[in-house]
Amino acid sequence: MDIEKIASKSSLITPELEEQLRGVLGKLTSEAQMVCVADLSEKSSMEMAELLRHIAGLSDHLSCQFYEPQEAKETLPELDSSLLPATGIYKQGSYTGIAFHGVTGGKEMNSLLLALYNIAGPGQEIDKRIQKKLQKLSHKVEIKIFVSLACHHCAQQVITCQQMAAESEMIEARMIDARLYPHLVEEYKIERIPMTIINDREPLMGTKSMEEMYQVMKSCK
DSSP: OOGGGSOSSOTTOOHHHHHHHHHHHTTOOSOEEEEEEOOTTSHHHHHHHHHHHHHHTTOTTEEEEEEOHHHHHHHOTTSOTTSSSEEEEEETTEEEEEEEESOOOGGGHHHHHHHHHHHHSSOOOOOHHHHHHHHTOOSOEEEEEEEOTTOTTHHHHHHHHHHHHHHOTTEEEEEEEGGGOHHHHHHTTOOSSSEEEETTOSEEESOOOHHHHHHHHTTOO
């Protein structure tokens, strides 16, 4: 993909917000890559691509790579390129299990920032008991969190799930902006958000604690 087609500044980041972002990103201590699959003819894909380029330019510890959908199907099978834009967080070339389908503007900007902070920075504190439980998970867990960018509670659910993914190689946590994928709204009968689905089992409504999430995850084999 020709990166020159993507502006290096995002309209979603004001000068005031940029200063706040620099404060968080300035705490990063290792490298992370943001990998985005995008169709630049679509507005949402272009918005996300511009946002990622802007954020990557605020830290020497961050980089971004862009792929066209067909290319991604062959080289990035771990990312669902059927739901564009699709962005995955990688560390040392390996997928961390943290992904975003949609544009992480609005309230979801915090979930992207904290995902980077947990992967490439000191990370958020986590209860040691929960940490041990997560690290002992022996089966794969896929978490889909359906959100709206205007939702006041959605970002916290995404942050909780993706922090768990940062702690365990067995967990994948994907934010999905419901408004962009009406076929999923119909398939999963989404009426309220946030709605969280673990391994395509019964949906969980609202925000949940890590302990509540773990209790469901351990039985969803």
